[in-house]
Amino acid sequence: MSLAQAAERVAAEFEYKKDDVNRAVKEFIRQMDEGLEKQGQTMSQIPTYVTAVPNGTEEGLYMAVDLGGTNFRVCSIQLHGNSTFSLTQSKVAIPHELMVAKTSRELFAFLAKQIELFLKTHHGDHYHSHIERRQGAFGPPKDEEVFSLGFTFSFPVQQYGINKGTLIRWTKGFDIQDTIGKDVCALLQKEIDNLNLPVRVAALVNDTVGTLMARSYTSPGKTGTLLGAIFGTGTNGAYVEKLDKITKLKNMGADAGDVDNSTGEMIVNTEWGSFDNQLSVLPTTPYDNSLDAESNNPGVQMFEKRISGMFLGEILRRAIMSLVEDPNVPLFSDEDSSKNDMRSTTNFAHNSPLRNQWGLDTSFLSIASGDHSAGFKVTRQTLDRDYGVSAASAEDAEAVRLIASAIGKRAARLSAIAIAAIVIGTDKLQHPKDIATTDDTPVNEDEIVDVGVDGSLVEFYPNFEEYIREALREVPEIGVWGEKRIRIGIAKDGSGVGAALIALVADKAMKGESSFSRPAGFAGYVNSFISYINRGIRHM
Ligand code: BGC
Numbered sequence: 239m240s241l242a243q244a245a246e247r248v249a250a251e252f253e254y255k256k257d258d259v260n261r262a263v264k265e266f267i268r269q270m271d272e273g274l275e276k277q278g279q280t281m282s283q284i285p286t287y288v289t290a291v292p293n294g295t296e297e298g299l300y301m302a303v304d305l306g307g308t309n310f311r312v313c314s315i316q317l318h319g320n321s322t323f324s325l326t327q328s329k330v331a332i333p334h335e336l337m338v339a340k341t342s343r344e345l346f347a348f349l350a351k352q353i354e355l356f357l358k359t360h361h362g363d364h365y366h367s368h369i370e371r372r373q374g375a376f377g378p379p380k381d382e383e384v385f386s387l388g389f390t391f392s393f394p395v396q397q398y399g400i401n402k403g404t405l406i407r408w409t410k411g412f413d414i415q416d417t418i419g420k421d422v423c424a425l426l427q428k429e430i431d432n433l434n435l436p437v438r439v440a441a442l443v444n445d446t447v448g449t450l451m452a453r454s455y456t457s458p459g460k461t462g463t464l465l466g467a468i469f470g471t472g473t474n475g476a477y478v479e480k481l482d483k484i485t486k487l488k489n490m491g492a493d494a495g496d497v498d499n500s501t502g503e504m505i506v507n508t509e510w511g512s513f514d515n516q517l518s519v520l521p522t523t524p525y526d527n528s529l530d531a532e533s534n535n536p537g538v539q540m541f542e543k544r545i546s547g548m549f550l551g552e553i554l555r556r557a558i559m560s561l562v563e564d565p566n567v568p569l570f571s572d573e574d575s576s577k578n579d580m581r582s583t584t585n586f587a588h589n590s591p592l593r594n595q596w597g598l599d600t601s602f603l604s605i606a607s608g609d610h611s612a613g614f615k616v617t618r619q620t621l622d623r624d625y626g627v628s629a630a631s632a633e634d635a636e637a638v639r640l641i642a643s644a645i646g647k648r649a650a651r652l653s654a655i656a657i658a659a660i661v662i663g664t665d666k667l668q669h670p671k672d673i674a675t676t677d678d679t680p681v682n683e684d685e686i687v688d689v690g691v692d693g694s695l696v697e698f699y700p701n702f703e704e705y706i707r708e709a710l711r712e713v714p715e716i717g718v719w720g721e722k723r724i725r726i727g728i729a730k731d732g733s734g735v736g737a738a739l740i741a742l743v744a745d746k747a748m749k750g751e752s753s754f755s756r757p758a759g760f761a762g763y764v765n766s767f768i769s770y771i772n773r774g775i776r777h778m
Contacts, residue, residue: 448736453690
């Protein structure tokens with residue numbers, strides 16, 4: 239079989255057709271509903287208890303940390319009181335041994351240490367005066383001298399309150415058994431206290447909720463945001479749901495925490511990474527199967543394992559290796575590479591990272607899929623420099639590119655399922671004008687359904703949004719007109735800002751500075767986020 243034919247055969251395995259998309263949208267809506275009714279379903283549909291965000295007039299200095307993938311970010315956010323803020327941040331890669339540590343302590347002590355380092359570097363005066371106070375020179379620290387911190391913790395957590403929640407399971411390569419079932423805020427606070435830091439963990443936030451908050455706060459126009467979604471190392475979404483649809487809240491009893499009924503809505507963290515773990519509608523190739531079987535959490539996060547950055551490189555690596563190992567397919571084995579720049583025989587090194595699990599970074603998909611250079615030079619150079627394939631032929635690169643594009647496109651089409659299901663499930667497209675509108679009718683501001691997204695895939699993978707949109711148009715309940723009404727906007731680093739904003743709300747709630755009874759126009763206090771969406775008013 240020629241290399242081109244073999245690559246086309248593999249690429250075809252990743253096709254996900256219109257009918258498949260439509261079947262999956264229906265199943266997604268069914269699993270969403272199931273998760274709203276009962277605990278412990280494939281889609282967790284976690285109530286977040288978040289019902290308010292600031293209106294942009296607040297002032298103050300807040301902290302946020304973000305643990306959710308490859309990096310740990312620490313930031314401080316100075317809110318200027320006019321919808322603008324300045325952000326100072328530091329980022330550190332999480333050592334792999336801590337992701338799979340024996341005890342929670344090892345990881346959380348590392349996180350606290352990073353917070354200490356950040357404070358010493360960026361808020362030295364504050365830090366040192368706090369330490370002096372602790373040592374008795376100026377009496378005990380006052381409440382306002384303690385930073386309120388929003389903890390973005392992007393793993394499935396059963397939340398019991400604004401700063402309380404127990405870990406359901408780890409995802410994205412983390413695996414510390416000791417943490418399961420423990421309150422992650424308490425674990426972090428303990429290590430912060432051990433270092434005597436002037437920091438109080440005020441809010442626990444999933445990155446999708448932070449993204450939804452930050453996007454809603456900053457998005458242009460009058461429309462509130464429906465959905466915050468991450469397509470990065472992992473994938474997930476949080477959306478605004480009607481309170482009376484979250485029927486399981488009633489049965490959660492004491493676990494349900496305090497539910498604020500005033501707005502009739504609540505933000506729900508779907509944990510859609512686990513959509514269809516039973517694989518009733520998701521596509522499956524031999525590469526997906528072996529990836530899952532050899533992962534540290536087989537059988538779960540099946541949607542995530544087909545979409546997100548942690549996994550796409552590994553799917554591609556397995557597909558490439560299946561061709562390399564097929565004696566009838568000439569991949570990376572060009573004996574007369576006279577057409578190559580280097581004029582040498584292609585060599586596939588024995589120690590190439592492509593031979594090891596997780597050896598291919600997902601960024602390579604973006605490089606290969608977006609390679610328009612003559613003879614796919616950029617792809618060949620990357621194979622040479624990073625992956626031990628020297629003097630790959632243009633045919634090799636083209637084969638790799640074809641498969642990479644098929645994997646990326648499948649991921650985008652799968653992502654569209656989640657967006658479509660949430661837009662349809664929440665009935666957001668219902669509008670009398672729909673019937674009369676034609677394709678080229680401009681969309682009015684009040685007809686827009688806003689979606690905030692973040693993550694390396696949506697940011698860097700070529701045409702990711704376009705592929706999503708193509709699939710959205712193939713869903714009859716959305717169609718061409720509905721797709722036009724869906725605005726997708728990047729909420730860059732929204733999770734950090736969102737977490738700080740929620741910390742602020744939590745902080746004010748703790749100090750009894752409730753926003754809801756303040757007279758209109760009184761600057762500096764929070765509004766109800768949900769009623770704010772209902773009213774469609776933007777405080778920009
Ligand atoms: C986690 C989610 C998170 C998502 C994106 C998933 O693996 O389960 O909680 O929102 O990754 O970071």
